[in-house]
Amino acid sequence: MAIRDSATVETARPLLSIIIPAYNEENRLPKSLDQILTWQETVPYEVEIMIVENGSSDRTTEVAESYARQHGGVRVLHSAKGKGVAVREGMLHGRGEYLFICDSDLSMPIAEVEKFLPPQLVGYDVAIGSREAPGAVRYNEPRYRHLMGRVFNLIVRVLAIRGFQDTQCGFKLFQRDVADSVFSRQRVTGWTFDVEALYLALKDGARVAEVPIHWYFNADSRVEPVRDTWHMVMDVLRIRLNDWRGLYDRRPLNPPLPENPVL
Ligand SMILES: Nc1nc2c(ncn2[C@@H]2O[C@H](COP(=O)(O)OP(=O)(O)O)[C@@H](O)[C@H]2O)c(=O)[nH]1
Ligand SMILES: [Mg+2]
Numbered sequence: 001m002a003i004r005d006s007a008t009v010e011t012a013r014p015l016l017s018i019i020i021p022a023y024n025e026e027n028r029l030p031k032s033l034d035q036i037l038t039w040q041e042t043v044p045y046e047v048e049i050m051i052v053e054n055g056s057s058d059r060t061t062e063v064a065e066s067y068a069r070q071h072g073g074v075r076v077l078h079s080a081k082g083k084g085v086a087v088r089e090g091m092l093h094g095r096g097e098y099l100f101i102c103d104s105d106l107s108m109p110i111a112e113v114e115k116f117l118p119p120q121l122v123g124y125d126v127a128i129g130s131r132e133a134p135g136a137v138r139y140n141e142p143r144y145r146h147l148m149g150r151v152f153n154l155i156v157r158v159l160a161i162r163g164f165q166d167t168q169c170g171f172k173l174f175q176r177d178v179a180d181s182v183f184s185r186q187r188v189t190g191w192t193f194d195v196e197a198l199y200l201a202l203k204d205g206a207r208v209a210e211v212p213i214h215w216y217f218n219a220d221s222r223v224e225p226v227r228d229t230w231h232m233v234m235d236v237l238r239i240r241l242n243d244w245r246g247l248y249d250r251r252p253l254n255p256p257l258p259e260n261p262v263l
């Protein structure tokens with residue numbers, strides 16, 4: 001763990017990487033980054049902030065790069081299209097001991113990330129923010145959006161993974177080794193990547209906690225309800241199919257050494 005003190009060397013691993021997928025976020029990003037940077041000053045450990053952008057048609061890249069110029073702990077990455085791809089890029093390039101997905105709209109106050117980390121949460125490899133678990137509070141969410149979420153959760157339970165009340169919240173923490181294993185096999189590029197990531201984590205035997213959060217609905221959304229829900233259901237089925245075809249089997253990182261090498 002890289003505690004920020006005089007002994008910390010430049011190359012020490014940050015405790016936490018905050019990965020922010022950002023698509024056309026020029027308006028929401030500055031306020032969220034300001035809040036994260038202010039919070040970061042209050043914690044005794046090193047935090048890395050990574051903004052992952054892809055093909056935004058607004059000034060997201062300029063906004064992100066201007067923060068990166070002014071703050072040493074902010075990095076900007078670019079990826080191919082889709083939230084899933086952006087998150088994978090961040091997860092595989094983050095240097096933190098823990099890697100945290102964080103939506104650009106910061107619909108959960110950033111200080112709540114501490115509920116996902118030791119000492120507040122111990123004994124888990126993955127911690128997922130939940131708007132449904134006992135103790136969670138949702139503010140201002142229209143009924144139709146809540147209902148859509150519940151229907152999708154039912155579909156996820158029937159077709160893919162049981163036991164989670166909310167797989168789609170944009171705040172999730174992965175311990176580094178689990179993140180490497182999960183995101184190096186991830187194939188879903190869009191919104192359903194969360195379901196696939198949990199599916200893979202469970203397949204690896206990871207211990208997953210659902211963390212109740214305070215969540216503020218933000219009407220400005222990149223989700224297109226009808227079209228995206230249909231794609232998401234198809235993606236849930238694809239996850240099952242991928243597993244059945246062996247596409248999620250772990251591959252050794254390096255080719256195995258030959259037995260009895262001839263010297
Ligand atoms: N980089 C990247 N980020 C995306 C993409 N689609 C969505 N996001 C991000 O995903 C997060 C959640 O999006 P949002 O519109 O708030 O979804 P909602 O909260 O479910 O309505 C935000 O940080 C978006 O900028 C994409 O294609 N690329
Ligand atoms: Mg949002």
